[in-house]
């Protein structure tokens with residue numbers, strides 16, 4: 001049994017090594033401020049969609065460190081081993097309610113066939129979709145890979161109370177959107193490969209949109225486009241009903 005586990009671990013390591021090394025080299029290069037300035041300047045010039053948060057790192061934050069590499073490895077591993085796949089059933093993981101600390105399931109937040117889109121932007125589409133933010137482990141804990149760009153300095157959660165307390169701050173960032181927290185087993189983070197952050201749309205218990213790994217793959221514009229298309233398809237089917 002342990003041999004099987006060791007072999008599995010070795011395969012995972014081999015599969016992750018190229019992307020991990022690429023990220024490590026990128027981080028090392030970005031620690032040269034002249035390179036960092038140039039890369040982020042070019043990214044900003046390329047623009048992208050206005051609703052997408054721009055990728056930027058303050059000059060004072062070192063990227064290449066033991067803590068950052070550990071975090072990157074952790075993120076790649078969760079992404080590689082996640083159960084959530086586009087078109088497949090959505091993992092119904094445990095989450096904890098912020099108000100009363102009741103344990104529930106992620107799909108409890110889905111209402112019928114209405115799409116459940118994780119995280120904000122959904123306000124505009126509030127009539128056709130619901131949303132929920134699942135607060136997971138900190139990507140930049142103050143006792144780990146620290147970042148002065150992080151909106152709050154929060155230490156690693158040692159217990160559920162720590163996590164719930166930190167999530168109260170998170171709630172201020174997303175007014176009007178229900179916030180739940182991942183269990184201390186981190187089951188949502190693992191099943192959805194959510195670290196550092198990630199967007200999903202679930203519908204009818206299935207994953208109908210899976211965003212890329214954050215921060216670089218975190219595209220609110222993709223979520224918005226999906227919902228725009230969904231709205232158009234609803235309008236069309238409504239028209240059809242009228243024609244009939």
Ligand SMILES: *[C@@H]1O[C@H](CO)[C@@H](O)[C@H](O)[C@H]1NC(C)=O
Nearest residue numbers: 137138156157158184185186
């Ligand atoms: C879940 O994440 C926290 C960090 O926020 C960590 O302290 C804890 O050990 C993790 N739990 C498991 C089961 O890995």
